[in-house]
Amino acid sequence: MSRRGYGQICGLSRALEIVGERWALLIIRDLLSGPKRFTDLRQGLPRIPTNVLSARLKELEETAVLQRRILPRPATAVVYELTDYGRELDDVLLALGRWGAQSMGDPEVDEVYTRESLMMAMRGSYQGNDGAQAPRDPRSYELRVTGIVISVTVQDGQLGVTEGPQLDPDLVIETGNGLPALLLGQVSPSQAIESGSVRVTGNPELLDEFASTFRV
């Protein structure tokens, strides 16, 4: 690969030669929610230099993790989308995200939330139906974090996470950077509301349900 390989005949070494370069896994994370354009990726990864983004996209295309596709119709646009092989990394990324979330400290002042990182956080922290108390189903939440809005629904035990506002949600959850502490169980839902780090619109008791449904 770009830098000299690891010299081992080993699946893990091979994986790292493909997706171990800086930024690669974050690009893949952002593509998990669907095809994106160069500029979309740039926005989702505010600190990536454009030449590095170019280089990664080229390498990941060569290794069949993603494809470059040209939209033919009205506005001719280039999009990048994961191949089936690339999409197989979904579970690995969710697990790695859960692992890293456990050692998240207080956010630095220059760190930001992005839509894709929030969507991944919700998908990765979803407890399925094996949680202690079964949540009422269906349920829909709208999550607003520092201007980013995503929708989270649970229906028949199936989780759905999409960008944008939710139509008539059961609960609207608005927060600055109090979300990690809530998902990690470092503060209780009631504490979060009392301290003002989380504000809700709707029945506040639903935040308990939310916190037990989504928990790292």
Added chain:
Amino acid sequence: MSRRGYGQICGLSRALEIVGERWALLIIRDLLSGPKRFTDLRQGLPRIPTNVLSARLKELEETAVLQRRILPRPATAVVYELTDYGRELDDVLLALGRWGAQSMGDPEVDEVYTRESLMMAMRGSYQGNDGAQAPRDPRSYELRVTGIVISVTVQDGQLGVTEGPQLDPDLVIETGNGLPALLLGQVSPSQAIESGSVRVTGNPELLDEFASTFRV
């Protein structure tokens, strides 16, 4: 971390800041089988510069992925061992190894097998009890690849992988670099024996069982 972070409040970003640096995950892989000394790690990672190994060990200790421990008794020795937190990466590494194994091409001439990469390959490719045909249980194999010898046992559905030879194994499997193709199902066990890429000592039919028990 060492290089400037990714600037995102995100579990995956955090994980990559901790273990995303070059060589880090391979060091962790080698420590999954137990504590190791500096020199052991060097041998398992033939291409790693010693200063990089030093730096990674220091960083991974600061992030609580591993601990440095000094063996007090007879020979005063320094060993590095994973913390519980570090060991939580086991499943992630197995999954990533399976993913990468799918795009392993023919080995380059300067690429080598190592004991830890072999042990991980066997653990990652173990199909448990959900394989089509239930293998006879217990079963023990001795695997010899380019001078490296490991033992693989299956008992009560539990997999055991240890270094060194096996006492009275059901089957001894000896191979050069024909192993990946066998585990990936690119060649059948009988083809592998006929072509000479795999040699067995014991009942050759047991290689079919082996190949269905261990399959990426």
Added chain:
DNA sequence: CTGGATCCCTCACGATACTG
């Protein structure tokens, strides 16, 4: 002999400017 530290060189990455 283990467990590193030090030096030098190269190239990947980071930042920014620029172009079809």
Added chain:
DNA sequence: CAGTATCGTGAGGGATCCAG
């Protein structure tokens, strides 16, 4: 919008050296 071009910096590669 979708990149390419340029250039400075620092992490990684490789060899050597040193203390306990």
